[in-house]
Amino acid sequence: MSGFSFDQLKASFGDKRVIGPLSLKVNDGEHVALVGKSGAGKSTLIKLLYERLTRDASLVPQGLGLVNALPVFHNVFMGQLDQHPLWYNTLTLLRPFRKDRAVISDLLNQLGIAEKQWSPTASLSGGQRQRVAIARALYRHAPILLADEPISALDGPMAHLVMNALTERFHTSVIALHDVDMALAYCNRIVGIQDGQVALDQPASKLNASDIMTLY
Amino acid sequence: MITKQIRKWLVSGFLILLASSTVSAQTFVFTAIPDEDETKLVERFRGIADYLSEQLEVDVRYIPVKSYAAAISAFRNNQVQLAWFGGLSGVQARALVPGSEALAQGVEDQAFYNYFIAHKSTGLERGDELPEGVRGKTFTFGSKGSTSGRLIPEYHIRQRFGEAPESVFSRVGYSGNHTRTLRLVESGTYEVGALNYKVWEKELEDGNINTDDVRIIWKTPGFPNYQWTIRGDVDARFGEGFTDRVRQALLDLDDPALLESFPREGFIPASNDDYEPIRSVAKDIGIID
Amino acid sequence: MFSYPTVRASFLFLAIAVAGLLVADITITTANPWRDLGQFFLGVVTPNFFSTEGLLTALLRTVAFGFVGVTLGSFFGFLLALLYRFMPVRIFCAFIRAIHELFWALIFLQFFGFHPLTGVLAIAIPYAGIFAKVYSEILDESDPEPAQLLPKGTHAIAAFLYARIPDCWVQLRTYTAYRLECGLRSSAILGFVGLPTLGFYLESSFSQGMYSDAGAMLILFYVLIATMPLWVRPKVLPVYILAAPFFLGEGFPIVWGNVERFFTEDIVPAPLRNGEGLAAFSSWLGDVMVSEALPGIWNTVVLTQIALVATGILSLLAFPLISKHFGGPVRRTSGHVFLVIARSTPEYILAYILLQLWGPSMLPAVVALALHNGGIIGHLIGRQTNTIHLRPDAPQGFARYSWELVPRVYRSFLAFLFYRWEIIMRETAILGILGIYTLGFYVDSAIQNIQFDRAMILILITALLNIGVDILGRYIRRKLALQTMPTC
Numbered sequence: 003m004s005g006f007s008f009d010q011l012k013a014s015f016g017d018k019r020v021i022g023p024l025s026l027k028v029n030d031g032e033h034v035a036l037v038g039k040s041g042a043g044k045s046t047l048i049k050l051l052y053e054r055l056t057r058d059a060s061l062v063p064q065g066l067g068l069v070n071a072l073p074v075f076h077n078v079f080m081g082q083l084d085q086h087p088l089w090y091n092t093l094t095l096l097r098p099f100r101k102d103r104a105v106i107s108d109l110l111n112q113l114g115i116a117e118k119q120w121s122p123t124a125s126l127s128g129g130q131r132q133r134v135a136i137a138r139a140l141y142r143h144a145p146i147l148l149a150d151e152p153i154s155a156l157d158g159p160m161a162h163l164v165m166n167a168l169t170e171r172f173h174t175s176v177i178a179l180h181d182v183d184m185a186l187a188y189c190n191r192i193v194g195i196q197d198g199q200v201a202l203d204q205p206a207s208k209l210n211a212s213d214i215m216t217l218y
Numbered sequence: 219m220i221t222k223q224i225r226k227w228l229v230s231g232f233l234i235l236l237a238s239s240t241v242s243a244q245t246f247v248f249t250a251i252p253d254e255d256e257t258k259l260v261e262r263f264r265g266i267a268d269y270l271s272e273q274l275e276v277d278v279r280y281i282p283v284k285s286y287a288a289a290i291s292a293f294r295n296n297q298v299q300l301a302w303f304g305g306l307s308g309v310q311a312r313a314l315v316p317g318s319e320a321l322a323q324g325v326e327d328q329a330f331y332n333y334f335i336a337h338k339s340t341g342l343e344r345g346d347e348l349p350e351g352v353r354g355k356t357f358t359f360g361s362k363g364s365t366s367g368r369l370i371p372e373y374h375i376r377q378r379f380g381e382a383p384e385s386v387f388s389r390v391g392y393s394g395n396h397t398r399t400l401r402l403v404e405s406g407t408y409e410v411g412a413l414n415y416k417v418w419e420k421e422l423e424d425g426n427i428n429t430d431d432v433r434i435i436w437k438t439p440g441f442p443n444y445q446w447t448i449r450g451d452v453d454a455r456f457g458e459g460f461t462d463r464v465r466q467a468l469l470d471l472d473d474p475a476l477l478e479s480f481p482r483e484g485f486i487p488a489s490n491d492d493y494e495p496i497r498s499v500a501k502d503i504g505i506i507d
Numbered sequence: 508m509f510s511y512p513t514v515r516a517s518f519l520f521l522a523i524a525v526a527g528l529l530v531a532d533i534t535i536t537t538a539n540p541w542r543d544l545g546q547f548f549l550g551v552v553t554p555n556f557f558s559t560e561g562l563l564t565a566l567l568r569t570v571a572f573g574f575v576g577v578t579l580g581s582f583f584g585f586l587l588a589l590l591y592r593f594m595p596v597r598i599f600c601a602f603i604r605a606i607h608e609l610f611w612a613l614i615f616l617q618f619f620g621f622h623p624l625t626g627v628l629a630i631a632i633p634y635a636g637i638f639a640k641v642y643s644e645i646l647d648e649s650d651p652e653p654a655q656l657l658p659k660g661t662h663a664i665a666a667f668l669y670a671r672i673p674d675c676w677v678q679l680r681t682y683t684a685y686r687l688e689c690g691l692r693s694s695a696i697l698g699f700v701g702l703p704t705l706g707f708y709l710e711s712s713f714s715q716g717m718y719s720d721a722g723a724m725l726i727l728f729y730v731l732i733a734t735m736p737l738w739v740r741p742k743v744l745p746v747y748i749l750a751a752p753f754f755l756g757e758g759f760p761i762v763w764g765n766v767e768r769f770f771t772e773d774i775v776p777a778p779l780r781n782g783e784g785l786a787a788f789s790s791w792l793g794d795v796m797v798s799e800a801l802p803g804i805w806n807t808v809v810l811t812q813i814a815l816v817a818t819g820i821l822s823l824l825a826f827p828l829i830s831k832h833f834g835g836p837v838r839r840t841s842g843h844v845f846l847v848i849a850r851s852t853p854e855y856i857l858a859y860i861l862l863q864l865w866g867p868s869m870l871p872a873v874v875a876l877a878l879h880n881g882g883i884i885g886h887l888i889g890r891q892t893n894t895i896h897l898r899p900d901a902p903q904g905f906a907r908y909s910w911e912l913v914p915r916v917y918r919s920f921l922a923f924l925f926y927r928w929e930i931i932m933r934e935t936a937i938l939g940i941l942g943i944y945t946l947g948f949y950v951d952s953a954i955q956n957i958q959f960d961r962a963m964i965l966i967l968i969t970a971l972l973n974i975g976v977d978i979l980g981r982y983i984r985r986k987l988a989l990q991t992m993p994t995c
Binding site for chain 2: 762
């Protein structure tokens with residue numbers, strides 16, 4: 003079961019309340035799109051959810067959190083560091099095992115960056131870096147996905163491919179998206195955030211793009 | 219890459235431990251106080267090492283050190299078993315190593331003396347006592363731990379003026395050794411200095427002193443100085459009677475070139491008691507507790 | 508102008524230094540300082556590379572001690588860096604790095620004697636303290652986000668290896684390489700107290716006026732340092748590190764009884780050792796304080812402040828030498844050569860040379876400290892100006908210097924200067940061994956008189972003074988909001 007329910011979600015920056023207090027209940031199988039103006043508190047909400055879900059969530063943060071000095075392979079592999087003993091991880095750092103190479107290679111292939119497997123992450127373009135972070139989340143394979151603008155640097159077809167992969171791989175997800183059409187296309191529930199509060203919460207099927215634009 | 223690094227560190231640490239334990243235990247090692255130019259010392263004491271090695275039939279090695287204290291510490295720590303000390307350093311060393319004894323001294327060391335020297339610009343002339351005119355001049359000792367470079371000059375300065383050298387002179391320095399005292403006064407860096415008469419005379423003989431620039435202004439009364447001192451535990455380590463054999467070898471030394479390098483006429487027996495005057499002067503001045 | 512805190516601070520330090528100059532002893536006492544200096548330069552341009560049979564061995568030993576010392580220092584420094592958030596570890600590190608390599612060597616000489624361990628530990632211990640501080644600063648600056656994203660339950664070491672180390676690897680490597688260069692300098696200097704490195708022969712030939720021999724050694728040393736990027740390669744580094752311990756020389760076996768004696772007898776204050784009671788101890792301590800510690804502290808502080816300001820002035824004068832905003836490539840290249848020589852020559856050797864040439868006073872020490880440290884800061888600032896793009900119609904010449912460049916680099920200049928404050932003080936204290944009446948003079952005297960109890964007290968006081976200046980320097984940098992960079 004991968005649903006969750008939290009009350010009293012709140013965060014402040016200095017004296018200023020950024021989010022909440024609010025309650026959020028997500029059911030098993032729901033794909034929730036968080037929409038709203040930038041600065042509305044979406045990122046903060048994602049962070050709050052990650053703090054509470056920890057072990058159960060794969061996170062794609064807006065900053066991506068990549069280790070620039072490591073190759074793409076290792077950045078993706080970091081998604082499963084908890085699955086292996088220390089010696090295994092250490093050896094992998096020096097020389098990856100064949101079976102991990104195969105799995106990660108497939109994943110990268112699916113995201114269209116197979117040829118970058120051994121490039122240092124620092125040398126990639128913005129869109130490629132974003133896909134590395136997504137690959138890491140996919141590889142992690144936690145029950146829930148938390149993603150903050152995961153397709154902001156991707157062009158049309160690639161954005162669709164990624165959204166497809168994410169919603170297919172994860173049974174439940176909360177994804178902050180500024181692209182309203184993508185939200186309507188891939189998520190089944192839309193939550194609009196305004197000034198740190200939930201201003202809209204509807205099944206995607208009951209909304210169209212113009213309903214959502216009122217938040218902006 | 220990180221494990222590689224760690225492996226390197228570990229291995230090199232192990233090797234240091236390995237490298238620490240590789241010196242032959244049966245080498246008889248000696249040192250000498252660095253009272254003169256090092257080139258001369260190395261030349262002189264390598265000759266002595268060869269001579270002793272032949273006479274004693276053990277490996278004998280000389281190590282040069284950079285300070286009087288280092289010579290004393292090496293002797294105390296049993297890293298050298300024999301040393302050519304000055305009067306003061308010998309007293310200090312024997313106080314620290316119970317059982318050690320003065321073996322032999324140079325013929326001249328029974329009544330050694332010092333010269334006070336001055337740069338020509340001071341206009342000071344040689345007198346029967348330390349001239350009053352040195353007051354207010356700049357002055358250099360030799361090494362801080364030296365008998366003829368420090369202890370005896372300081373003793374006489376205090377006797378003559380009833381004050382510490384720092385208040386008699388406008389500036390007090392420590393040149394490091396006798397040769398350098400000579401050079402510094404000769405060049406006028408210091409106006410007055412005190413040094414071992416042997417160094418002065420040897421340099422003079424070799425034509426290394428410009429007597430227009432520097433002259434002797436006073437000769438101190440005699441005092442016991444240099445001696446060979448040996449540790450008390452060498453017999454246990456190198457065999458019964460080893461101390462006596464070393465003493466005999468030193469007394470028998472008659473190679474003119476080697477003696478000339480010191481320079482000494484020859485060596486005669488010495489005892490710890492011969493250096494009592496030095497000990498009491500050092501105590502008066504506060505160099506030893 | 509005076510409304511800027513940085514300007515006010517600068518003038519305050521300038522005023523202190525000028526006041527210091529009034530009380531300091533800065534005369535040239537040699538009759539013919541320029542003739543001697545001339546002879547020395549003549550010696551440098553007519554080097555004699557075949558004088559000492561031991562020259563190549565000495566060079567080899569210098570490298571070996573440097574490598575082993577820095578390797579051990581970086582290894583233990585790294586371990587300490589991981590624990591650096593704990594206050595006792597911080598205090599421990601501050602303490603061991605506040606004591607100069609030469610003081611450590613003098614201490615170890617008393618019980619290890621001429622064993623390689625003396626030289627190795629003399630470098631490794633203070634370096635471990637420095638490495639711990641800088642490594643921990645570098646690690647703290649790494650991006651924390653990747654670590655936060657790791658799945659919960661990841662082993663702490665795995666997290667460290669994946670999310671922290673790779674991010675700082677380049678910086679760690681650069682800094683370690685820089686310290687390796689410092690290690691070679693430290694190693695060379697250890698010869699002055701009797702270890703078999705370059706300083707040993709340099710001191711001998713210099714004191715005997717054999718300037719051509721000394722010149723040859725200095726030239727070899729510069730070449731050694733300047734060519735480091737060529738011969739210190741990541742690929743061959745393991746070979747060096749593995750081989751270095753075998754080239755330390757054999758020395759003499761350690762007698763462990765000496766170690767025990769040193770710690771249980773030698774350094775116990777004489778009145779306590781002789782059972783004379785606390786009253787005798789306090790009068791003994793009073794005597795040490797009044798006749799040695801206080802004059803030593805006073806001279807150390809005065810000399811440090813003068814040298815600090817002289818360093819600052821020299822760096823401001825020197826940075827245009829390598830700045831692309833002034834002069835062409837020829838002038839910049841010669842500027843680089845000058846600054847490389849200035850900063851590769853250890854202060855101790857510079858001060859030693861100048862003391863021989865000018866006679867004993869604070870002047871040679873000030874000039875030596877200013878040249879070495881000014882060379883370093885001038886180089887860093889000059890390099891920084893090369894990243895500045897001036898508008899096409901920017902003024903030329905002095906106006907460009909004073910209106911365009913100095914204001915832009917002044918804050919980082921001050922940051923570097925205050926960073927080096929502690930280093931300058933540590934060096935100032937040690938220069939006492941050469942005969943200037945700073946704390947090192949009294950430490951050396953105590954050791955020459957075989958009074959290790961006094962020596963240890965004075966070394967402790969020196970360490971505390973350094974820690975004090977370090978704290979003050981950091982306070983001022985924070986107050987003036989100067990960013991700190993661990994690279995200098």
